[in-house]
Amino acid sequence: MRAKPVKWGLIAVALAYLLAILVIPVGAVVWRAFQAGLDPVTETLTSDLFLHAMWLTLVCTLIAVPLNTIFGVMFAMLVVRRRMRGRNFFSLFADLPLALSPVVIGLSLVLVWGIHGWFGGWFFEHGIRIIFSLPGMVLATIFVSLPFVVREVVPVLRAVGTEQEEAAEVLGASPSRIFWRITLPSIKWGVAYGVILTTARALGEYGAVAVVSGRMTGQTETATIFVDSQWTQFNEEAAFTAALVLAVIAVIVVVAVNLIVRKEDIDGHHR
Amino acid sequence: MRRRGQGALSLGLAVGYLGLIVMIPMAALAWAGLSQGAASFWAAITEPETLAALQLTLAISAIVAIVNAVMGTLIAWVLVRYRFPGRGIVDGLIDLPFALPTIVAGLTLLAIYGPNSPFGVNIGFTRVGIAVALLLVTLPFVVRAVQPLLREADLEAEQAAASLGAGPLYVFRRIIFPGIRPGILSGSGLAFARAIGEFGAVVLIAGNLPFQTKMSSVDIFGLIEQDKPDAAAAVSLTLLVISLASLALFDFLERRSAREAG
Numbered sequence: 001m002r003a004k005p006v007k008w009g010l011i012a013v014a015l016a017y018l019l020a021i022l023v024i025p026v027g028a029v030v031w032r033a034f035q036a037g038l039d040p041v042t043e044t045l046t047s048d049l050f051l052h053a054m055w056l057t058l059v060c061t062l063i064a065v066p067l068n069t070i071f072g073v074m075f076a077m078l079v080v081r082r083r084m085r086g087r088n089f090f091s092l093f094a095d096l097p098l099a100l101s102p103v104v105i106g107l108s109l110v111l112v113w114g115i116h117g118w119f120g121g122w123f124f125e126h127g128i129r130i131i132f133s134l135p136g137m138v139l140a141t142i143f144v145s146l147p148f149v150v151r152e153v154v155p156v157l158r159a160v161g162t163e164q165e166e167a168a169e170v171l172g173a174s175p176s177r178i179f180w181r182i183t184l185p186s187i188k189w190g191v192a193y194g195v196i197l198t199t200a201r202a203l204g205e206y207g208a209v210a211v212v213s214g215r216m217t218g219q220t221e222t223a224t225i226f227v228d229s230q231w232t233q234f235n236e237e238a239a240f241t242a243a244l245v246l247a248v249i250a251v252i253v254v255v256a257v258n259l260i261v262r263k264e265d266i267d268g269h270h271r
Numbered sequence: 272m273r274r275r276g277q278g279a280l281s282l283g284l285a286v287g288y289l290g291l292i293v294m295i296p297m298a299a300l301a302w303a304g305l306s307q308g309a310a311s312f313w314a315a316i317t318e319p320e321t322l323a324a325l326q327l328t329l330a331i332s333a334i335v336a337i338v339n340a341v342m343g344t345l346i347a348w349v350l351v352r353y354r355f356p357g358r359g360i361v362d363g364l365i366d367l368p369f370a371l372p373t374i375v376a377g378l379t380l381l382a383i384y385g386p387n388s389p390f391g392v393n394i395g396f397t398r399v400g401i402a403v404a405l406l407l408v409t410l411p412f413v414v415r416a417v418q419p420l421l422r423e424a425d426l427e428a429e430q431a432a433a434s435l436g437a438g439p440l441y442v443f444r445r446i447i448f449p450g451i452r453p454g455i456l457s458g459s460g461l462a463f464a465r466a467i468g469e470f471g472a473v474v475l476i477a478g479n480l481p482f483q484t485k486m487s488s489v490d491i492f493g494l495i496e497q498d499k500p501d502a503a504a505a506v507s508l509t510l511l512v513i514s515l516a517s518l519a520l521f522d523f524l525e526r527r528s529a530r531e532a533g
Contacts, residue, residue, distance in 0.1 A: 101469070
C-alpha cells in the first residue's frame with residue numbers, strides 16, 4: 001500500500017520537470033507564432049528573406065547529409081571490417097565534433113579558409129571566397145554533423161557479425177556485390193537513424209555557421225540565423241514563425257527516430 | 272589484388288575527407304593557439320573577462336551535470352518502472368532536445384521565462400536562465416544512458432532483498448544504484464561536455480554581461496568578431512582540453528563502476 005503514493009509522487013515530479021523545461025517552452029513557440037493571428041505568419045513564410053534563409057539551410061543540408069552518409073558508412077566499414085591501422089586515432093577525430101563548441105568549429109574553419117588562413121588566401125587570390133560565403137557555411141555544416149552516421153553504423157556492423165559475408169565470399173560473390181546485397185541491407189536501419197540525426201543537426205546548426213557566414217542579411221543568413229536576427233530586430237512574430245517551422249521539423253525527426261527504433265526492435269537487433 | 276586496391280581507395284577517400292573537414296582545421300586551431308608562445312597564451316586565457324567567463328562556464332556546467340544526474344535518473348526510473356497514461360509519448364519527447372535547433376530553444380525560453388513572461392517569472396539575463404537553457408539541451412543524455420540499464424536490472428534480487436525486510440531506500444542504494452551508476456556517470460559526463468561548449472541556447476537568454484552572465488562560447492565569439500583570432504584560439508583550446516579531459520575522466524569512472532557492478 002505504501003508504494004502507491006511514492007509512485008505517483010515520482011511521476012508527478014518527473015512530469016512537472018519535463019513540463020517546465022521542455023513541453024511549455026516548445027508549446028510556447030506555437031502560441032507566440034500565432035499570437036497576432038495568421039497574417040504575420042503567412043507574411044513571414046512568403047517573404048523573400050525567409051525563403052532565401054530556408055533555401056540556404058536546405059542547400060547546406062543537402063550537401064552535408066549525402067557526403068557524411070557515404071563517409072560514415074565507408075569509415076565504419078574500415079574501422080569494424082578492415083580493422084584499419086590507426087583506427088583509434090582517426091575515430092577520435094570522427095567523434096571530436098561532439099566535444100567541440102560550435103563557435104570553436106567556426107573559428108577553426110576561419111583559421112584555414114579565411115583570407116588570412118592557411119588556404120583561404122590562395123583561394124581568395126583566385127576569386128573564390130570561402131569564409132563569409134556559401135562554401136564556408138557548407139564546410140561548417142559538414143563538420144558539425146559528421147559523427148552521427150559513423151556512431152550509429154559502427155555498433156550495428158559489430159552486432160551483425162561477418163558470418164553471412166563470409167558465406168557469400170566462399171560462394172564467390174565479389175566484394176561490391178557482398179556490400180550491396182548483404183552488408184548494406186543488414187545495417188540499413190542504423191544508416192537511416194544516422195541520416196535522420198545528421199539531417200536534424202545540419203538543419204538546426206547555428207553557432208558554427210554564424211561564425212563563418214558573417215550573418216549578412218539576405219545573403220548568408222540561414223534559417224537559424226534568421227530566427228536570431230529577426231528577434232534582435234524586434235520582429236517577434238517573424239522570429240517565432242521561423243522557429244515554429246524548425247520546431248515542426250524537429251518533431252517530425254523525433255517521430256521518425258521513434259518509428260525506426262521500434263522497427264529495429266521488431267527486426268531483432270536492438271541497439 | 273583488386274580487393275586490396277579497393278580497400279586502399281576507400282581508405283584514402285575516408286581519411287582524406289576526415290583530414291580536410293576536421294583534422295586540418297584542428298591543426299590550424301592548435302597552431303594559432305600555441306605558436307604565439309606560452310606567455311601570450313597565458314595572457315589570453317587569464318584576461319579578467321575571459322577568466323570570469325571560463326569560471327562561470329565550468330561552475331554552471333557542473334551544476335547542470337549534477338541536476339541531470341538526479342532528474343535524468345528519476346525520469347528514466349519513472350519511464351521504465353511505472354505504467355501511466357501517456358508514458359509512450361513522454362518517452363518519445365525525451366529525444367526532442369537533440370532535434371530542436373538550439374537557437375529555437377533559447378528563444379522560446381526567453382519568451383516564456385524572460386522579461387515578458389506570461390507566468391511572471393523572469394530569469395532572462397541571469398545565471399539561472401543559463402542553467403535552465405543548458406538543462407533543456409542536455410536533458411536526453413542521462414535519461415537515455417540509464418534507461419537500458421534499468422531495463423536489464425535484476426528484479427529478483429530487489430524482491431529478495433525486500434522480502435528479507437530491506438526498505439525501498441536500502442534496496443535502491445545497495446542493489447539498483449550500483450547497476451545504473453555507469454549510465455549516470457556517462458550521461459552526466461556527456462551533459463557536462465555539451466554544456467561547456469553550448470552557444471545557441473544560451474546566447475539569447477544569457478544577456479552576455481561581462482563578469483556576470485557571459486559564457487566562454489560567447490566570449491570566443493566576441494573575440495572572433497573583434498578580430499583577435501589568436502586569443503580566441505587560446506580560449507578555444509582551453510575549452511577543448513577541459514571537455515576532452517572531463518570525457519576521459521567520466522569514461523574512466525564509468526568503466527570502474529561497471530567493473531564493480533560485476
